[in-house]
Amino acid sequence: MSEYLFDPAPQPTIEVQGTEALYPIHRIFCVGRNYEAHAREMGTEVDREAPFYFTKSAHAALPGGATLSYPPGTADLHHEMELAVALGETVFRANRVQSVQAVFGYGCALDMTRRDLQAKAKEKRRPWDLGKDFEGAVVLAPLTRAGEWDPVVSQAIRLKVNGEMRQDATLDQMIHNVAAIISDLSQYYHLRAGDVILTGTPAGVGAVKAGDQLVGQIDGLEPVRLTLGAAV
Ligand code: MN
Numbered sequence: 001m002s003e004y005l006f007d008p009a010p011q012p013t014i015e016v017q018g019t020e021a022l023y024p025i026h027r028i029f030c031v032g033r034n035y036e037a038h039a040r041e042m043g044t045e046v047d048r049e050a051p052f053y054f055t056k057s058a059h060a061a062l063p064g065g066a067t068l069s070y071p072p073g074t075a076d077l078h079h080e081m082e083l084a085v086a087l088g089e090t091v092f093r094a095n096r097v098q099s100v101q102a103v104f105g106y107g108c109a110l111d112m113t114r115r116d117l118q119a120k121a122k123e124k125r126r127p128w129d130l131g132k133d134f135e136g137a138v139v140l141a142p143l144t145r146a147g148e149w150d151p152v153v154s155q156a157i158r159l160k161v162n163g164e165m166r167q168d169a170t171l172d173q174m175i176h177n178v179a180a181i182i183s184d185l186s187q188y189y190h191l192r193a194g195d196v197i198l199t200g201t202p203a204g205v206g207a208v209k210a211g212d213q214l215v216g217q218i219d220g221l222e223p224v225r226l227t228l229g230a231a232v
Contacts, residue, residue, distance in 0.1 A: 012058040014086065014196070015142035016105065017222060023086055023104065025058040026194030028138055030082075030111055031181055034174050034200025041203050051176045051184055051200075056111075056133045058196075064108070064141035064224040070210050070231040071134050074114035077228075079208055080201035081159035081167045081216040083151060084109035085178055086143050091191040099182035104193065105143035106151060108216045108224035110159075111198050112137045115207070138198070141216075141224035151178050155219035157202060161212050169202030171218070176200075 013022035031051045033039040039046045062068060071077060088104025111132070118131025151171050159167040176184070181199060185191060208214065208228050216224040 009059055012061045014061070014107065014140045015063065017142050017144050017148075023143055024194050025061055025196055026192060028056040028058055028061065028196045028198070029053050029185060030056060030132070030198040031176065031200040034176055034181075035169060035202040036173070036175065037169070037203035038201055038205065041205070046175045048175060051181050053185065054128050054132055056138050060133055060135060060137040062136045062139045062226070064139060064222070064226070066136070066139065067227040067229045068112065068136040068139070069229040071112075071114060071136065072231065073130070074116055076114065076116040077208055078113045078115040078205050079159060079161065079166065079214055080111040080113055080205050081157060081224075082109045082111050082198040082201050083107075083157065083171060083178075083218055084140060084143075085182070085197045085199060087182070087191055087195045087197075088146075088193050090193070091182060091186045092189075094183055094186045096179035096183045099186060100179045102182065102191070103146040103178070105145045106149055106221060107143040108141040108218050108221050109198050110139040110214065110216055110224055110226055111201060112139065112226075113205075115205075139224055139226045140196070142222045144221050149220050157218045159204070159214065159216045161206075161208060161214055163213075166206055167202050167204035169204075173202060174199060
């Protein structure tokens, strides 16, 4: 067996309700503009033909309940509350039925965003990485297994900051549903167990500051919590 030159970074994981075993994260895909009212508040339009994606490093993930130091290089850190879908099987060029069968579980997630850097990237037609993929940019609450919970009805998706409601919508407002997203993404990647997909945020995104307490909820799932710390 080969030796490593230095210690590899620890395997990023998500807790799972009802078991001590951890879900090892492989990749994190995020859907953009999947709720019409959010697309409108960003001054853009949804694409009903197909979803579009950006990615975040699995190593950017934080567990729910963590404290995130206010990240460097931004003066406009935003919250985006989202439903996360965690795959438990290989999916490639799958139809919608096969796609849903590959889901391991669901969870509440925060797609934290350096909005000022994202806006600059959009303006210059550059990639979104600096705005979207930074340390601690994804917060993942414990997963609930598929079968125990399924996104088939109009569960509420909400985010409160310091107890005040900022985002309040229902999952059936998604333009592309979970099955459609997985099926579409599987046309481009050999998806596998460990791949996590954030399904987009409803309207009401906004800035957070040091000291803020965020609580994101989806009916029937474990809430995601985040405390904002001072910049370091
Ligand atoms: Mn998002």
